[in-house]
Amino acid sequence: MSKPQSRPAIRAEGLTKRFGSRRALAGVDLEAAPGTVLGVLGPNGAGKTTTVRVLSTLLRPDAGRAWMAGHDVLADPEGVRRSLGLSGQYAAVDEKLTGRENLYLVARLYGLGRRAARVRSGELLAGFDLEEAADRRSGTYSGGMRRRLDLAGALVARPPVVVLDEPTTGLDPRGRADTWRAVRTLVAEGTTVLLTTQYLEEADQLADVIVVIEHGGVVARGSAAELKARVGGERLSLTVTEAWARAATGDILSSLGAHRPELDARTGRFTVTTDHGAETLEYTLGCLRMASIAVRDVVLAPPTLDDAFLALTGQPASAGGPADEALGAGAR
Structure with missing residues (x-):
């Protein structure tokens, strides 16, 4: 007898969304198995961040359905939020607090007791190589350190699903490598990651499945190798x-x-x-x-993923129309 299939950790069916006369999403379908990375690629304005906002309950779709960690985005938004870690395009840290205080505050907001919040904060500071800077104000951190602290905050409650919206934008090569290492560690521990990015190398390195979005719709999906094979030669x-x-x-x-x-x-x-x-x-x-x-x-x-992206969309990843609305600061 065959082993039963586990339900997807992320699933979306026919998501649509308009902002006035502009169609941001035009029937987006997504699916990610537990413990994998789903990469979402697209030029500016393609609909990546709008998709993230819908899946994280920050925005209500005009039509379609979605589930995160088994919770219906529309029917059970609280269940989604309890099961979700979210890191937006800009690091959401309080610059007046130390790194330790930032994580302790987030842990308490998630409902952890004082002792559990201290323990969890220490674990994350060690895991993200921030122990030496733990008691410095986060306003003195480099961009890479701030990004790692923000990502650590998204993991305080050990969520089964983590959404990373362009997590390495503006980081130097070391900061990007640190973030990649953190993502690989998450997945190795069974976390499912939804990653939006404009860095094609990032998707190539991290994503098990890649979905390419253009003009609010999915134009291709598959592994990096499968998308490259479509280019041919x-x-x-x-x-x-x-x-x-x-x-x-x-x-x-x-x-x-x-x-x-x-x-x-x-x-x-x-x-x-x-x-x-x-x-x-x-x-x-x-x-x-x-x-x-x-x-x-x-x-x-x-062929590279760059070649595949160009063939699928007719433009490089950083090109396109008006940029997606940035994910709200402070979102977890």
């Missing part, structure tokens, strides 16, 4: 530094097939999609040698 990139050789190089690359080469005029780097990998590379280098065209570097690589 490999990317042949090479750099020709001498300006006189660029026209001839473009002709050679154009002769490879149906894919049109792209040229970065500033660097002299050509990029073209090929369906024949090593054969194309060998042929291209042979033609360039015969034409006495020097190549500074050459790379043959599989």
Whole structure:
């Protein structure tokens, strides 16, 4: 007898939302299994943050249904809030309080007793590498430290589902790496994470399933590998530094097939999609040698999530219309 399937930790069906004449959501469907990361990608204004606000009960949809940790978003909003940790685009910390006091306050608001709140605060400060700064005012923290403190606050009540809305926006590489490590630890402990991001590398590194939203609707879903496979082919990139050789190089690359080469005029780097990998590379280098065209570097690589995103939406992740409304400050 087959093992029964566990119910999704996150589920949304046909979510729609309008703000006046603007349609923010146009029938969004989502699903995430327990202990996984669901990545939501989309250009600015695609509907990512509106989706988060609906799922976290901060905004009521015009139509559709959703469940978080088994609780109906519309019928049982209190149950959703008890089961949810939320970290918005901007770190919601009280700059006048120390890191320890921030976490203690959140713990008490969640209903923990004084001793339990102190213990939990200490655990989180240690887990997020904030022990040395625990008794400093959080207003003196770096951006990465503030983000880690905010994320720690979202985990005070050990929620089964955590929503992270663009959690590494504005962080330096170290802060981003620290946040990624924290997310991986959460998932390893069985927490389900809903992650919205514009950093494609972030989704590639963390998400088990990725949903791409554009103009308020889902245009693609799958693992990072599946989305990349939809692009097809490999990317042949090479750099020709001498300006006189660029026209001839473009002709050679154009002769490879149906894919049109792209040229970065500033660097002299050509990029073209090929369906024949090593054969194309060998042929291209042979033609360039015969034409006495020097190549500074050459790379043959599989498509990236960047390529997939561009193919699916026609624009890079940071482009788009008006930005989504930011998640309310102080939301947990």
